[in-house]
Amino acid sequence: MARSKPKKASSSESHVAPGRRTGRIPTWMQPYVDAVWGLRNHWYPAAFSHEIAEDGIRGVTIGGENILLRRSRGKVHALKDECVHRGVRISAKPTCLTKDTVTCWYHGFTYNLSDGKLFSIVASPNEQLIGKVGIRTYVVEETHGIIFIYLGDEGRKPQPLAQDLPPPVPDDYEHRTGYILGKNVEVLGIHRKCVGNWRLAAESGPDPGHVLVHRNSALILSQDIGLALGEARRGPKSIVVDEKDWPRGVYKDYDQMDFVMENKELNIKARGTKAPVAVRVSLYLPGVLFVENWPIYGMAQYEFYVPIDAHHHDYWQLLTKICNNDEEREEFRIRYKHAWEELALKSGFNDDDIFPREAMESFYEDNQRGWAQEQLFSLDELTIRWRRLVVKYARGLQPPPGSFPAGG
């Protein structure tokens, strides 16, 4: 998956700068405001591979849908986690009687892993319903230690997983960074349930104006990382990646940026003695952050903001690195486990990113007041481009839970 550098934003999109606050939601933005439950027909990470052992069962909730994951003969299967009979979550009490099925713990409704069809009922082997009803399945792809699910309409052929991930960095880019689907790339990380709608989390990821929350982060202080106060733009806008059959996203073009090193009126200067970090930060549909050369050169951080329900998201934080042999892999694991997990992904840095999402939740999600009343400013240009991209290219909006028939 190698391409030429993405085109710059076309001129027809150049007037997206933050405007006057009118107290009304702009017409174009309505689909984004409606995307409360996430995007439909997109790939989302559902679990780490190590979270589901052979014959293991795990229930997850993505975009309000309860999904059951089961590994059998090495392969992970995903089915709607709701028995057709009385609607209980099948994963609530894992029950497996054969390698090819999963059984509901309540009355023994047993479904094929392959197609979700009702294969038998423990309590009634000759039931007429058998073979006639079932629960839907989901397409699964497991790679690099992550189990991805296609949260799509049943029967729809999924786009390649790579189209819902940040693309590999072009070869001409200064630093090689571990592409999440790349060969010899090791992926380590965590995920956790956080307060806040997924959109607030996604927008906060690449936000060029939020550096103040990291001013006292341990990672910044201990590494003496140069942290600017903000960014002033000297050239055109953020770069929009918008090509057919390719991931859609936005990123900040640091070639066009000046860093704000001092705010004299407020008597505050950039943190750190080292040169300001010029990490490239991008955000792709359906909500995947890519931070190149972070927390140090040669590594990369990916984040997913997976909608759980209207007010919570599953916050995925991954660090990647190219490891060419076992020794390098072991070295990366040791450093991840003993340094970067805490210092980059938890208390040392990213925990400071979780606080704002919780803080915005009430403003945006109580009566959706925030979408109409927010007062964006110049550094939100990236956020607006992101929203437009979602409006234009989301393959659908995830409907609220309960919109689908049981099992189906």
Next chain:
Amino acid sequence: MARSKPKKASSSESHVAPGRRTGRIPTWMQPYVDAVWGLRNHWYPAAFSHEIAEDGIRGVTIGGENILLRRSRGKVHALKDECVHRGVRISAKPTCLTKDTVTCWYHGFTYNLSDGKLFSIVASPNEQLIGKVGIRTYVVEETHGIIFIYLGDEGRKPQPLAQDLPPPVPDDYEHRTGYILGKNVEVLGIHRKCVGNWRLAAESGPDPGHVLVHRNSALILSQDIGLALGEARRGPKSIVVDEKDWPRGVYKDYDQMDFVMENKELNIKARGTKAPVAVRVSLYLPGVLFVENWPIYGMAQYEFYVPIDAHHHDYWQLLTKICNNDEEREEFRIRYKHAWEELALKSGFNDDDIFPREAMESFYEDNQRGWAQEQLFSLDELTIRWRRLVVKYARGLQPPPGSFPAGG
């Protein structure tokens, strides 16, 4: 209260088998779906006798109605637990100044136990309101250690309590079982607040297909009870008890049943080496389960699923036994206390019945989706007959709380 054996279901009711799932609530079932808060003009257990000592006060909530119980001179009185003045629960701070009244702790509004009329006000003895307003009373019947309340319209003459209880077992039945209102019958048990609408609890009681949840229950394993996988029907349907001036209910006729001892496709066999248990299980309005010869021959279990609010029920579990003298009574009490309470009513068996009610609650009660989307199967025939019985014979539906005037 002895009768001939109940009639079999009439032919006009034979086509109640579970049908195709349409995603809509069947028209006939709507009143059942509306019975969220319980049934009106029926008897419900409110407390054990030992829970209200002389002069004691206890506040309970049945079908969303707050009810105050007070025992005075041995007799238990029940009144609406809401002062006419400012609506507080009178039981919140028990205050009794005379044997014949109960006093609200706030301003001293004092009501007759006999008729609920305002008898005096502590702070204003000459108040004009006295004798003119009041709180409603409820008819109470206390028997066999249980205080029953008629949750009926004020002034309505209650049917006999026995009509809202499973009837005594006909003399020709194989095993004598302690009828809850019978002479020399000892009743012991517990009650507790559980998650789940009362209907989900009631339906799960006699459900012939739910045995899987008990497969590893300590009672089954320790007693080596033969537990079939399910039941196949060879003859007609469940038996409906539908006679004038008699309890209305349904039960499984084991004379017409084959037990499922094995499911070869799923490679699972019935539990236990003893012959399958042929306990007769029945469910009567307004939601009373009767399990004959359970947990052992010669005893019986009764369960009440008393609606508290839309999402909780008071789960009553009683064991009964005929005890002809003090020695037999003492023996029953010892065995109940040290064996059957834990082994039959709690962790050893019935706790496994509580889990499914909680598991169904979201599917049925969030937007009432489950009532339209459930996919019933052959073993639910009993459930459907039960629902039809409720629709046909419930003396009313309990309205949501707040539908009545204060006090009245």
Next chain:
Amino acid sequence: MARSKPKKASSSESHVAPGRRTGRIPTWMQPYVDAVWGLRNHWYPAAFSHEIAEDGIRGVTIGGENILLRRSRGKVHALKDECVHRGVRISAKPTCLTKDTVTCWYHGFTYNLSDGKLFSIVASPNEQLIGKVGIRTYVVEETHGIIFIYLGDEGRKPQPLAQDLPPPVPDDYEHRTGYILGKNVEVLGIHRKCVGNWRLAAESGPDPGHVLVHRNSALILSQDIGLALGEARRGPKSIVVDEKDWPRGVYKDYDQMDFVMENKELNIKARGTKAPVAVRVSLYLPGVLFVENWPIYGMAQYEFYVPIDAHHHDYWQLLTKICNNDEEREEFRIRYKHAWEELALKSGFNDDDIFPREAMESFYEDNQRGWAQEQLFSLDELTIRWRRLVVKYARGLQPPPGSFPAGG
């Protein structure tokens, strides 16, 4: 602020006695029922002076509005606690970069304390928005150790604080009592968040019929205070204080009262051997209680019931005393700290007043049933006069949160 004694209630207002319960809200009372979130354009206490040190920041919520308080150069400033940008509470992470501004911790939006205008943005010093947008400010008055806020429309000139407080006691009154704004008056106390809408709290304050809840209060028993059962009226009604440019309120005129010392039917007598307490109790807009000569002669108690949200109020409890020199002040503080705080304001007395507010909340605030169904009686005459006063003289009703634009 000294005046002649207030006029008695005019005859046109005399027919406010509690009437028949109709189950409907009286038309005149609707604005009071709508005053869920408090009164608009009135003064409320926001914090004690000692709760905000120099450069300190404190976020409070009054009538559903989040307000930020900051002290700088001794003076307390109040601003809307919601950043115009993305609506977070600025006080969530106090950030101050200059003496004249307060900075939002998220992107560094920095507002003037004086007028709320956007002064700078940390991350973008040259932003065009600067000076053009802002957050509203509130008028603050700090006196006697309390920071008062005018919860009014922006730009509206506030009435003097004294008009929203109980007026000083006329000179001809029997006992001198520390007027809260008086010279040499020391004010000590606490405030705490309690369950219950502010109106239920305010009405319970001067309620002449609620003495039963205090019958076993430690203050009553330890001081052997004579506590009548209630009050019978011999003459005209409660006194309404209704003069132009003067606080509006109601109080009980003890010259017209007989105390109920015994209720023979209920066999209960007044508590204590001392003469019944003849403390004058009054309630003024926007919800301020004044209890003269309480808990002992020569002291006074003030209470504020400040709306936080629809179901909670900030319960302010103050004791005042004239202290003419440091020695008297020190003496008062010692007695307050070691005796009166616990005995009068907490477990010894006022905690018994908190219970009823919680007990009424469900009746009144679930579907506002109580306002239609309450059955008032003669001793509620004062409550009705209070409600009429609010309907007539409230300068506005506080709208629900989210009715205002962000920041504005």
